Amino acid sequence: MPHEVMKDIYLIRVPLPGNPLKNLNTYLIKGAERSLLIDTGFNIDSCHEALIEGIAALGVSLDDLDIFLTHVHSDHTGLIGRLKTEKNRIFISSTDLLVLDRFRSALRWKDIEEQSIKYGFSEEEIHENRSTNPFKNYLPPKNLEIEPIEEGFIFKIAGYNLVAISTPGHTPGHMVLYDEAFGILIAGDHIIFDISPNITRWSELQDSLGDYLNSLDKIFKLHVRTTLSAHRNPNGDVRERITELKEHHMLRLDEALAIIKTEPGLTTYEIAARMTWSIRAKNWIEFPLTQKWFAVGEAGAHLDHLIQGGLIEEYEENSKLKYK
Ligand SMILES: [Zn+2]
Structure with a gap:
C-alpha cells in the first residue's frame, strides 16, 4: 500500500x-x-x-x-x-x-558481448548471460x-x-x-x-x-x-x-591498483575475481553470473578511472584487454 x-x-x-x-x-x-x-x-x-x-x-x-x-x-x-x-x-x-x-537494438548487445570477451568472459558465460540478464x-x-x-x-x-x-x-x-x-x-x-x-x-x-x-x-x-x-x-x-560513497570508491581504486601492481597483465575479469565483494558467495567461482557481470563492469569502471589518472595503462594481448 x-x-x-x-x-x-x-x-x-x-x-x-x-x-x-x-x-x-x-x-x-x-x-x-x-x-x-x-x-x-x-x-x-x-x-x-x-x-x-x-x-x-x-x-x-x-x-x-x-x-x-x-x-x-x-x-x-x-x-x-x-x-x-x-x-x-x-x-x-x-x-x-x-x-x-x-x-x-540487437547490435548493442552484440557490441557488449564482443567487449565482454575482451574483458575476459568465456564464450559459455556470454551465452548464458543472453538468457539471464534482467536488464x-x-x-x-x-x-x-x-x-x-x-x-x-x-x-x-x-x-x-x-x-x-x-x-x-x-x-x-x-x-x-x-x-x-x-x-x-x-x-x-x-x-x-x-x-x-x-x-x-x-x-x-x-x-x-x-x-x-x-x-x-x-x-x-x-x-x-x-x-x-x-x-x-x-x-x-x-x-x-x-x-561514504566517495570513500568506498577510493578504497576500491586502491584495491584495484594494488592488484595490478602485484600482478600486471590481468584482464578486467581476473582483477574483479581478486577484488572483495559483499555478496553471499564463498568465492568467485560460486558468484551467480549476473553478479559476475556487475562485478566485472564495476572493476572496469575503476580501471578506466585509474587510466584517466595516469596510474595504470591498458593494452591488448591475445584479443584481451590487460592492465599494467
Ligand atoms: Zn539503476
Missing part, C-alpha cells in the same frame, strides 16, 4: 523478484489535476500488479499520470509500455533516451512516445517545483529531481543508503566513475533535507552518504 512520505508524495514499493535490490521505490506525487510517477519496475506481471494496485489505491487514473524516469535501467523503465495511454506523457533525459534506443530481458517495448528532457526542466506539481539535474555516472544520462524550497531530492539510483549504486563501464562514457564522483560533488552542494532514493531504505543524511 502507498505510504505518504511528504505532503502529497507517496512511496509505492514494487518488488523485484529474484533481484538483490529487493524493491524499487517508486514515488507518486499527487496533484490536483495531473500527477507524476517517478520510475516503474521491470516489465513483468508481478511488478505491474504491485504498481497498478498502488496507483489505484491513491485514486489516480493513468490518463492523469505522467511519468518521469530517473534513468534507463529496466527496473526503472520496464513498465512504461503498460502505463502509457493516449493522454499521459513520459519523460527521460535525452542522453538516456538514446541509450534506451540502443539497448533495444536486457525486462525492457519496455519499442515505438513508445517518450519525451527527452534536459537539465533544468521543471516539473510543477502539487505545489512543488522539481528541477531535473543531470547526475551522469550510474548511467550516462541519470537525472535526479530537486525542490529547493522544500529541500527534497528524488535521488533515483544516484544515491542509495544501504548499498552502493553500481558504477559500470559504458561505451558512451570514457570514465563513468569520474563522472559519478563529480555528480556526487554536485549534489553535495545542494541543501537537501529529505532524500527519496529508488532502492532499500529511501532516507538518510545525503552529505554523510556522499562522503
